[in-house]
Amino acid sequence: MSDTSNTPLLSARDLQVRFGGVLAVNGVSFDVRRGEVFTLIGPNGAGKTTVFNLISRIYTPTAGTIDFNGVSLTSTPAHRVAELGIARTFQNIELFEYATVLQNLLIGHHVHRSTGFWSELFFTGAARKAEIQAREAVERVIEFLDLQHHRDSLVAGLPYGVRKVVELARALCTQPRLLLLDEPSSGLNVEETDDMAFWIQDIKNELGITVLMVEHDMTLVSRVSDRVLAMNQGETLALGTPSEVQSDAKVIEAYLGSVEDMSSLRRPATSAAPAP
Amino acid sequence: MRFLFKTSYEQDIALAKHGGQRFWYGALLAALLLAPWIFPEYWLAQISFVLIYSIAGLGLMLLAGFTGQVSIGHAAFMGVGAYTQAVLTGMGWPFPVALAAATALSALIGVVVSVPALRVKGIYLGIATLAFGFIVEEVFARWESVTGGNAGIHFKAPNLFGWKLDTSESFYYLCLVLCVAITLGVLNLLRSPTGRAFVAIRDSEISAQSMGIHLAWFKGLAFAISAAVVGVAGALYGHKMGFISPDQFSLLQSVELLLLVVVGGLGFVHGAFLGAIFIISMPQIIALAKDFLPPAIGQAAGLQGMVFGIVLVVFVLFEPMGLYGRWLKVRTWFQLFPFYRKGMFKRQKSFTKSDRLK
Numbered sequence: 200m201s202d203t204s205n206t207p208l209l210s211a212r213d214l215q216v217r218f219g220g221v222l223a224v225n226g227v228s229f230d231v232r233r234g235e236v237f238t239l240i241g242p243n244g245a246g247k248t249t250v251f252n253l254i255s256r257i258y259t260p261t262a263g264t265i266d267f268n269g270v271s272l273t274s275t276p277a278h279r280v281a282e283l284g285i286a287r288t289f290q291n292i293e294l295f296e297y298a299t300v301l302q303n304l305l306i307g308h309h310v311h312r313s314t315g316f317w318s319e320l321f322f323t324g325a326a327r328k329a330e331i332q333a334r335e336a337v338e339r340v341i342e343f344l345d346l347q348h349h350r351d352s353l354v355a356g357l358p359y360g361v362r363k364v365v366e367l368a369r370a371l372c373t374q375p376r377l378l379l380l381d382e383p384s385s386g387l388n389v390e391e392t393d394d395m396a397f398w399i400q401d402i403k404n405e406l407g408i409t410v411l412m413v414e415h416d417m418t419l420v421s422r423v424s425d426r427v428l429a430m431n432q433g434e435t436l437a438l439g440t441p442s443e444v445q446s447d448a449k450v451i452e453a454y455l456g457s458v459e460d461m462s463s464l465r466r467p468a469t470s471a472a473p474a475p
Numbered sequence: 476m477r478f479l480f481k482t483s484y485e486q487d488i489a490l491a492k493h494g495g496q497r498f499w500y501g502a503l504l505a506a507l508l509l510a511p512w513i514f515p516e517y518w519l520a521q522i523s524f525v526l527i528y529s530i531a532g533l534g535l536m537l538l539a540g541f542t543g544q545v546s547i548g549h550a551a552f553m554g555v556g557a558y559t560q561a562v563l564t565g566m567g568w569p570f571p572v573a574l575a576a577a578t579a580l581s582a583l584i585g586v587v588v589s590v591p592a593l594r595v596k597g598i599y600l601g602i603a604t605l606a607f608g609f610i611v612e613e614v615f616a617r618w619e620s621v622t623g624g625n626a627g628i629h630f631k632a633p634n635l636f637g638w639k640l641d642t643s644e645s646f647y648y649l650c651l652v653l654c655v656a657i658t659l660g661v662l663n664l665l666r667s668p669t670g671r672a673f674v675a676i677r678d679s680e681i682s683a684q685s686m687g688i689h690l691a692w693f694k695g696l697a698f699a700i701s702a703a704v705v706g707v708a709g710a711l712y713g714h715k716m717g718f719i720s721p722d723q724f725s726l727l728q729s730v731e732l733l734l735l736v737v738v739g740g741l742g743f744v745h746g747a748f749l750g751a752i753f754i755i756s757m758p759q760i761i762a763l764a765k766d767f768l769p770p771a772i773g774q775a776a777g778l779q780g781m782v783f784g785i786v787l788v789v790f791v792l793f794e795p796m797g798l799y800g801r802w803l804k805v806r807t808w809f810q811l812f813p814f815y816r817k818g819m820f821k822r823q824k825s826f827t828k829s830d831r832l833k
Contacts, residue, residue, distance in 0.1 A: 255685050257681070257684075278687055280685065281685060281687030289681075293679045293681060295674055295683075297674075297678060297742060298674050306675045306686055306688075308668075309675075310687035314667065316696070319664055320660050326667055327488065330666070331485070334484045373687065
């Protein structure tokens, strides 16, 4: 694994996924540079989450390659992805409901476990030491995201906003190089979204983790993203800084429709003026 | 009410969380150690059965309660353990060696059964394990040269390298030692990465996988441990009964084990013990009640099956957390008196899960 900063951390080439007759992703290529926040935007059904699922190996691309840090992800089994240094959150929270927050985060630490079955069965000194180390690592994340208050509560009883943070914390506990955030602000109120923006910036600046996210809230996107990739119907529309992408004609068309569409909706000018 | 102030990670990892727990579990262990002097022989035998069923319950609890894989064929593993033990001790193997072999064989078969679990979930896995249970029962009945067929097979008293455990006291201690050892092993696993991986698989396979948990490996491991533990219970059960035949490991036995973990409380280690006490004491209570019931009900065939069925339905409807869940509620009521709220243990409506991707 080379750590030279000029090579991209993640590079996707000509990704294509076909579900029966539907091309969910078609010919998408992008590079995520080390240390940046890279955002995928696009209307519903654009294929953003599918790209995420390709990276975390839940789906296998019909064509195309994904390289992460010099390793081909397309030939990596799904459970090895976390070991390589990719962690993710889910669009609709996927926490371990009937476990405490601490246990959830410790599961996030799973890839760093150093004990085998037998030493755990007898809880040997090595297992005890490993447990304590795991707790120390997890505690740093708890402090980073201010979760002390919820440490021992069952996830099933937590409000939505807190769950969202717990999920982020669990992803951080894998100590990733690349963090995939699937709609980090969905379902959060303005204040919580604000917190989320700060945390994403902190994750990038303080922890040095590269972030790839899918997000709809354009305020959040322009606040934290270095580069944005706009997608529509499985294809790339535009790539650039947030403001470049936002002013791109094709992006505006995808979200709002084109000028021609609009003119056809407009009432004919000859119609009688409405009564005052 | 007790407030725990944790000041070290050691305290968070420890099995006994506070002095109260150390005292009560110590007292329980002392009472169990002194039981042969306290209880008459009949009761001692019943306690031995409770210990044996607790072991079986722990095995199934690990699989159904902690890994979320429901099995309706666990009597088969009991049977594998019991028959292996019967055949090997019959050949003159010492008890510990035979037990190790019985455990290993059960674990191996457990791994084989875990293969369908990689593909099917929930009720479909239940059906697959049900079929497995029938197959194994049939093998016990048909493989006459080894198992003695429907005529069954007799057990010899456990032989610990020349020391025969032929009294009910010595056998009781054997059960107690194995039960305590297995309980400690299960608790150790549950506080380590392996146990947490099981819980992760139970609650969300998709995110367990993206946290780097190898689903096939850990499901196989869960089945292996579960089968091994139930196999130990089967071997002890055989020794206690002195005689086994295929019909002791039928669907009814599997359902009884499932009833044990559900009534005890799915997802709680305590549940296995409470469930075992329930399973062993219920037939006695029914037998006592028979005298007071009108003969049309009291002498009816299948009364026990009906009572078990009703109890299962009542628990699923009104107390899904089982006996241990009920105890937690009662304890909380007293701890918080008078501030207990009715909805305190109500599970919140869970938020929409991601589309199950597989």
